[in-house]
Amino acid sequence: GAVVSQHPSWVICKSGTSVKIECRSLDFQATTMFWYRQFPKQSLMLMATSNEGSKATYEQGVEKDKFLINHASLTLSTLTVTSAHPEDSSFYICEAGATYEQYFGPGTRLTVT
Amino acid sequence: DAKTTQPPSMDCAEGRAANLPCNHSTISGNEYVYWYRQIHSQGPQYIIHGLKNNETNEMASLIITEDRKSSTLILPHATLRDTAVYYCIVRVATVRRDDKIIFGKGTRLHILP
Numbered sequence: 472g473a474v475v476s477q478h479p480s481w482v483i484c485k486s487g488t489s490v491k492i493e494c495r496s497l498d499f500q501a502t503t504m505f506w507y508r509q510f511p512k513q514s515l516m517l518m519a520t521s522n523e524g525s526k527a528t529y530e531q532g533v534e535k536d537k538f539l540i541n542h543a544s545l546t547l548s549t550l551t552v553t554s555a556h557p558e559d560s561s562f563y564i565c566e567a568g569a570t571y572e573q574y575f576g577p578g579t580r581l582t583v584t
Numbered sequence: 585d586a587k588t589t590q591p592p593s594m595d596c597a598e599g600r601a602a603n604l605p606c607n608h609s610t611i612s613g614n615e616y617v618y619w620y621r622q623i624h625s626q627g628p629q630y631i632i633h634g635l636k637n638n639e640t641n642e643m644a645s646l647i648i649t650e651d652r653k654s655s656t657l658i659l660p661h662a663t664l665r666d667t668a669v670y671y672c673i674v675r676v677a678t679v680r681r682d683d684k685i686i687f688g689k690g691t692r693l694h695i696l697p
Contacts, residue, residue: 477627505685514586514671515628515687530684564627566685571677575620575627 474498475567477576484555484583492550492579494565500545501567506538509562509578521548555583586688587611588672593692602659604691606672609653616677617648619657621668622690628671631657635677667695 474497484490494504503522507515519540521527527540539551548567552559560583565576589607596602608617616635620628632639632646634655639646645658659666671690 475627507687514689517685517687520684562625574630577627578625580625 475565475574475576477565477579479579480577481580486556486583487554489551489553490555490581492563494548494567494576496546496567499569499572501569502545503568504542504548505566505568506540506550507564507566509564515564552581557583559583586686587674588688590672590688590691592689593694595694595696596662597696598664599661602662602666602693604657604670604693605654606657607654608672608674611652611674614676615674617646617655618673618675619644619646620671620673622671623668662695664695664697666693668693
């Protein structure tokens with residue numbers, strides 16, 4: 472199957488700083504990117520959905536000014552956690568999708584101290 | 585709310601078949617049943633999907649009832665490496681921005697040596 476990568480795989484940052492997470496589809500063109508968040512021992516929760524070249528659609532309760540999503544190309548989407556706080560510590564997972572295929576990335580572990 | 589319900593946990597002896605049930609009584613006609621699994625601190629791994637016919641691949645078999653209201657994932661010869669959380673979700677086959685994917689809590693499968 473296709474490969475989706477995320478970078479970094481883990482990151483530790485100080486409270487108040489911003490962190491950018493990249494999601495790349497390595498061998499197919501992803502027209503849609505989904506971003507999920509997963510807290511310990513919980514299921515994946517959809518944060519937002521984006522189509523290439525257009526603004527992301529955020530789920531209820533997810534602050535769009537705090538979680539900035541850019542999907543500028545068919546192979547790259549970024550999630551920027553701005554002014555991170557300890558409660559933003561979580562496992563962030565992207566899913567890249569084309570018309571009949573979708574693949575998850577390996578996830579990024581964010582720890583905010 | 586998730587459109588699927590699964591038992592929270594199951595045990596299976598190594599070498600035996602693991603049968604994981606899933607109820608999806610409100611599934612729509614154009615929705616497929618997808619199964620993923622997630623090993624600790626990794627992104628979800630695709631296992632199998634189906635619409636109404638039973639499906640088999642190198643990893644597992646999927647049995648869907650005739651009324652499509654429930655399904656069973658079968659791992660024919662479980663190994664310790666199959667210990668994971670297994671998610672059953674329903675989704676349309678075409679990836680579109682407005683098709684929200686909601687993960688339930690999944691089944692935590694323990695393979696016993």
